[in-house]
Amino acid sequence: MVLSSFVPVSQESHFPIQNLPFGIFSSSAKPERRVGVAIGDYVLDLSVLVQAGLLSIEGCAGDVFAQSTLNDFMGLGRPVWKATRDRLQQLLDSNNAELRDNQAVRDQALVPQSEVTMHLPANIGDYTDFYCSREHATNVGIMFRGKDNALQPNWLHIPVGYHGRASSIVVSGTDITRPAGQRITPANKSQPIFATCAKLDIELEVGWFVGTGNKLGERVEIKDAKDHIFGMVIMNDWSARDIQAWEYVPLGPFLGKNFGTTISPWIVTMDALEPFLVDGPAQDAPEPLPYLKESQPSAYDVHLEVQLKPAGSAKTHTVATSNLKYMYWSVTQQLAHHTVNGCNLREGDMCGTGTLSGPNESEYGSFLELSWNGTKKLNMEDGVERTFLEDGDEVNLTGYCTSQEGYRIGFGDCRGKILPCPYQ
Amino acid sequence: MVLSSFVPVSQESHFPIQNLPFGIFSSSAKPERRVGVAIGDYVLDLSVLVQAGLLSIEGCAGDVFAQSTLNDFMGLGRPVWKATRDRLQQLLDSNNAELRDNQAVRDQALVPQSEVTMHLPANIGDYTDFYCSREHATNVGIMFRGKDNALQPNWLHIPVGYHGRASSIVVSGTDITRPAGQRITPANKSQPIFATCAKLDIELEVGWFVGTGNKLGERVEIKDAKDHIFGMVIMNDWSARDIQAWEYVPLGPFLGKNFGTTISPWIVTMDALEPFLVDGPAQDAPEPLPYLKESQPSAYDVHLEVQLKPAGSAKTHTVATSNLKYMYWSVTQQLAHHTVNGCNLREGDMCGTGTLSGPNESEYGSFLELSWNGTKKLNMEDGVERTFLEDGDEVNLTGYCTSQEGYRIGFGDCRGKILPCPYQ
Ligand SMILES: [Ca+2]
Ligand SMILES: [Ca+2]
Ligand SMILES: [Mg+2]
Ligand SMILES: [Mg+2]
Ligand code: NI
Numbered sequence: 039m040v041l042s043s044f045v046p047v048s049q050e051s052h053f054p055i056q057n058l059p060f061g062i063f064s065s066s067a068k069p070e071r072r073v074g075v076a077i078g079d080y081v082l083d084l085s086v087l088v089q090a091g092l093l094s095i096e097g098c099a100g101d102v103f104a105q106s107t108l109n110d111f112m113g114l115g116r117p118v119w120k121a122t123r124d125r126l127q128q129l130l131d132s133n134n135a136e137l138r139d140n141q142a143v144r145d146q147a148l149v150p151q152s153e154v155t156m157h158l159p160a161n162i163g164d165y166t167d168f169y170c171s172r173e174h175a176t177n178v179g180i181m182f183r184g185k186d187n188a189l190q191p192n193w194l195h196i197p198v199g200y201h202g203r204a205s206s207i208v209v210s211g212t213d214i215t216r217p218a219g220q221r222i223t224p225a226n227k228s229q230p231i232f233a234t235c236a237k238l239d240i241e242l243e244v245g246w247f248v249g250t251g252n253k254l255g256e257r258v259e260i261k262d263a264k265d266h267i268f269g270m271v272i273m274n275d276w277s278a279r280d281i282q283a284w285e286y287v288p289l290g291p292f293l294g295k296n297f298g299t300t301i302s303p304w305i306v307t308m309d310a311l312e313p314f315l316v317d318g319p320a321q322d323a324p325e326p327l328p329y330l331k332e333s334q335p336s337a338y339d340v341h342l343e344v345q346l347k348p349a350g351s352a353k354t355h356t357v358a359t360s361n362l363k364y365m366y367w368s369v370t371q372q373l374a375h376h377t378v379n380g381c382n383l384r385e386g387d388m389c390g391t392g393t394l395s396g397p398n399e400s401e402y403g404s405f406l407e408l409s410w411n412g413t414k415k416l417n418m419e420d421g422v423e424r425t426f427l428e429d430g431d432e433v434n435l436t437g438y439c440t441s442q443e444g445y446r447i448g449f450g451d452c453r454g455k456i457l458p459c460p461y462q
Numbered sequence: 463m464v465l466s467s468f469v470p471v472s473q474e475s476h477f478p479i480q481n482l483p484f485g486i487f488s489s490s491a492k493p494e495r496r497v498g499v500a501i502g503d504y505v506l507d508l509s510v511l512v513q514a515g516l517l518s519i520e521g522c523a524g525d526v527f528a529q530s531t532l533n534d535f536m537g538l539g540r541p542v543w544k545a546t547r548d549r550l551q552q553l554l555d556s557n558n559a560e561l562r563d564n565q566a567v568r569d570q571a572l573v574p575q576s577e578v579t580m581h582l583p584a585n586i587g588d589y590t591d592f593y594c595s596r597e598h599a600t601n602v603g604i605m606f607r608g609k610d611n612a613l614q615p616n617w618l619h620i621p622v623g624y625h626g627r628a629s630s631i632v633v634s635g636t637d638i639t640r641p642a643g644q645r646i647t648p649a650n651k652s653q654p655i656f657a658t659c660a661k662l663d664i665e666l667e668v669g670w671f672v673g674t675g676n677k678l679g680e681r682v683e684i685k686d687a688k689d690h691i692f693g694m695v696i697m698n699d700w701s702a703r704d705i706q707a708w709e710y711v712p713l714g715p716f717l718g719k720n721f722g723t724t725i726s727p728w729i730v731t732m733d734a735l736e737p738f739l740v741d742g743p744a745q746d747a748p749e750p751l752p753y754l755k756e757s758q759p760s761a762y763d764v765h766l767e768v769q770l771k772p773a774g775s776a777k778t779h780t781v782a783t784s785n786l787k788y789m790y791w792s793v794t795q796q797l798a799h800h801t802v803n804g805c806n807l808r809e810g811d812m813c814g815t816g817t818l819s820g821p822n823e824s825e826y827g828s829f830l831e832l833s834w835n836g837t838k839k840l841n842m843e844d845g846v847e848r849t850f851l852e853d854g855d856e857v858n859l860t861g862y863c864t865s866q867e868g869y870r871i872g873f874g875d876c877r878g879k880i881l882p883c884p885y886q
Contacts, residue, residue: 163587164629169713190711195654196644200713201625201720205588205806206678215679217803220620220751230619232751254630254722255639257885281803287614289593289624290714293803296625298678327644327656379641379705379717382629461681 040443043130044138045148047078052438052448054078055130058123059269059304059449060108063154071106071157075123076304076450077130079151084126086147092129092136095121107161108268108305112249113385116265119249120309156303158209159271160247160386165207165299166376167243167275167390168199170367172319174395177407194324197367197375199389202275203296207388210302210452214276216429216459217297221280230284234459237279237412238427241393242344242403242435244362245273245301246369247386254382260332263370266383269305270369272342272435272452273390276300279406279426301388302436302452310447314339314439319366326371329378336368340449342394342437344403348422349430349456355418360396360403362437429458464867467554468562469572471502476862476872478502479554482547483693483728483873484532487578495530495581499547500728500874501554503575508550510571516553516560519545531585532692532729536673536809540689543673544733580727582633583695584671584810589631589723590800591667591699591814592623594791596743598819601831618748621791621799623813626699627720631812633727634876638700640853640883641721645704654708658883661703661836662851665817666768666827666859668786669697669725670793671810678806684754687794690807693729694793696766696859696876697814700724703830703850725812726860726876734871738763738863743790750795753802760792764873766818766861768827772846773854773880779842784820784827786861853882 043055053059053076063074063081074081087093088100098118102111111119129137137144169175172189175198179188192198208214216238220230249268252258258266275295282294318337325331340362347354367375372389393403402408408416409425416424427433432455438448467479477483477500487498487505498505511517512524522542526535535543553561561568593599596613599622603612616622632638640662644654673692676682682690699719706718742761749755764786771778791799796813817827826832832840833849840848851857856879862872 164627166716167713191652192644192654192708192711196709198709198713199716201627201716203588203625203805204628205808205811208678215804219803220616228615229748230616230751232753254632255881255884278803284616285620285622286712286714287616288710288714289591289622290710290712292590292623292625293799293805296805297803324653327654329656375717379643379702379721380639381627381717381720384629387629457679460679 041127042132043077044132045077045080045130049444050446051078052446052450054445055127056441056445057306057310057447058126059306059310060159061304062107062157062159064157065149065154073103073105073108073111075126076151080148081151081154082126083147083149086143087129090143092143093125095125098122107386108159109161109386112160112247112268115250119268119307123307123309156209158207159303159305162204162207162386162388163384164387165202165204166199167202167392168197168367168372169392170197170365170372171392171395172366173364173397174393174403174407177395177402181411197372199372199376200290202299206296207299207301210300212300212454213457214298214300214454215457217278217281217293218459218461219278219281219293221284235278235281238456239277239279239405240344240433241275241277242342242360243273243275243390243393245271245388245390247305247388248383249385251383251385251387252377255380257380258373258377260330260370260374263373264308266373267308267369269307270311271305272302272437272449274300274433274435274452274454275390300452300454302450304450306447306449311338311439313441314447316363318363318368329374330371332368332371336370337363337365339363340437340439343435345434345436347432348418348424349428351420351422353420357416358400358402358408360394360401362394364396365391365394427456429456431456465551466556467501468556469501469504469554473868474870475502476870476874478869479551480865480869481730481734481871482550483730483734484583485728486531486581486583488581489573489578497527497529497532497535499550500575504572505575505578506550506554507571507573510567511553514567516567517549519549522546531810532583533585533810536584536671536692539674543692543731547731547733580633582631583727583729586628586631586810586812587808588811589626589628590623591626591816592621592791592796593816594621594789594796595816595819596790597788597821598817598827598831601819601826605835619751621796623796623800624714626723630720631723631725634724636724636878637881638722638724638878639881641702641705641717642883642885643702643705643717645708659702659705662880663701663703663829664768664857665699665701666766666782666784667697667699667814667817669695669812669814671729671812672807673809675807675809675811676801679804681804682797682801684756684794684798687797688732690797691732691793693731694735695729696726696861696873698724698857698859698876698878699814700878724876724878726874728874730871730873735762735863737865738871740787742787742792753798754795756792756795760794761787761789763787764861764863767859769858769860771856772842772848773852775844775846777844781840782824782826782832784818784825786818788820789815789818851880853880855880
């Protein structure tokens, strides 16, 4: 029998009892930030459960759930995360009376999502962005270097990554200001102009959070990597393609990326995602070096969507769909690679997967690819056209796994609206 | 008359009363981390001065000096930093009796530097590394692309920078473990091997700390930039050249850099450095875009040294000297550029200048340049040879300004010793 909750959960909900993602929320009734899990259209307030004596986990001081970030909980390790989630599933189970029949605690502990404000789930000490979709790297390579040199020589050997900006990571719903910067024009490729970005883009990514870190000088082996990952979110790595194109040689993207990165507020745990593990793309030509070799399925079957509500339009269009399972380098390969030189990860650090494009044209995870660098217009049904983003456009990225029983393990929304640049 | 302190300060000391750099220290007698300034061979404990009623600054709660990082003090802004330093100069002045003649407070407040442990001065939220020495960029360009294309097309238009790793920034004296990673060999340039780094290097840099930040979406104009900078340290951006060379296309350095970055513990304030402002290199071919144009001298005359104590040797060799004044793009240009797209800086963020090479061969700020990528041996007087760093080698980077009156505004030491890689 499929587990079900006494809290009503619709079939399309991203948050059935099988998910229980962790997040940080506040409410007007109680403005302190604290830890909750999503269940149906509600947030379950873990700090209330602790006070009521209903949530007591070995190795986990109850006050971690009254904190304004998940960092301390993350640092406790996977057995504690799992024990907490197991206990919450038990408490929410329709067959369990403990919470179900305790109306006083229920009234306090279950807060409608419509009444809460979600915050960044962690204090993100460092943020790394990878580049792990072969389809995306190939598309970008063809556009800028031609078909014969599409993939760089290192790409099939290394989960290529770079450090991004932690300060400008914002939670879903935060407006994004169009950046300005240096860029060149077709008329003069050696004298840049200063102007607002004309090629403002998204990147459809998944972000994963480090739970337990490692010491400087030590490494995490690939077989242990999954236990260090707390869970995943959807991420929009907003990108100014024209600024990036001029600045990125030889040290990589900088101002073209660091004006904003949006994440969905709910962290879906690796335990919730475990049933959706599948084999990833074959890695046999070439084979990875031993420290990167997986011995078990390590891709996740997560359906992904890019939704656009153009400025002035009331209608939302799905402009692309993709899937996390297409990704060439797994998240565990990314983590093993990140630490193989002794680089230390800390609880709360976040890594992006890189843009998750699929093999078909309808599965490209950026407007750069969808419009083939502006050469092809995207036509919405109602006559609206786009190559890159206009002021007032709203983007939502979302995704979910679908179980054999039909429920969804979802990520919720990762939304942002483009504000005009306030400067000349 | 030159200001002088009742605390003895030798002529070669980096820490006369004209300097008063800020740092975070602890002592075995009192293990709590707290704020101090360096004076001669002593640390002046500001938390003791507050308790004794000797340090009360408008707009500055006294408890900021009892904290374990400088972040809160940094956030108070330049007028508070200046008022604090002015008051400390007054208290340390040989003509002022307040502290001089209060033996009880002196005994508590002045701690010998030999008895303290220095810590990271701030919680560094984000760390950016620039690439602002024309000589260094040109040397690297000649080595890897030849003389005719030495500088990339964007280099004279943009203070090129990238995001580095904040978690692996360590304070002077911390050992550095030799990293391992993927690299290619001359025998096969398309199949990498996994091995310990064979080209372990330093980068002689200056780091500058953001004092007051800016909001996401806002920018800091170049005329206001200096007021946002709290001060400077010496920085060693340890680099694994072989790992970097294989990984860095197209997203920049990653594992080749993020295994460790060492900084000197004392932050020398912009007010202390003000007398050493000089004109930087001419910027007229091409002229910078308006948002990067300086209207006043913005380079600093800081003598810099690279000192090496080879493994097994008792002798320290100065292998290079350089100067911060050679740097093409000023720190204020770096800050204005960093925020021109709306990227938010936060108090405690750190930026590196990039390797500070000078025009002469004896002024190169990395072994990459000094050994011309390993093709030229550096000979120490006692028969020791080096191209890159060996296990057990100790590097110290240091620097100071020399005043017309003969005193030094110094940065102290930025030391690190190479430990062998503990893995196969
Ligand atoms: Ca990205
Ligand atoms: Ca550097
Ligand atoms: Mg971004
Ligand atoms: Mg470094
Ligand atoms: Ni950071």
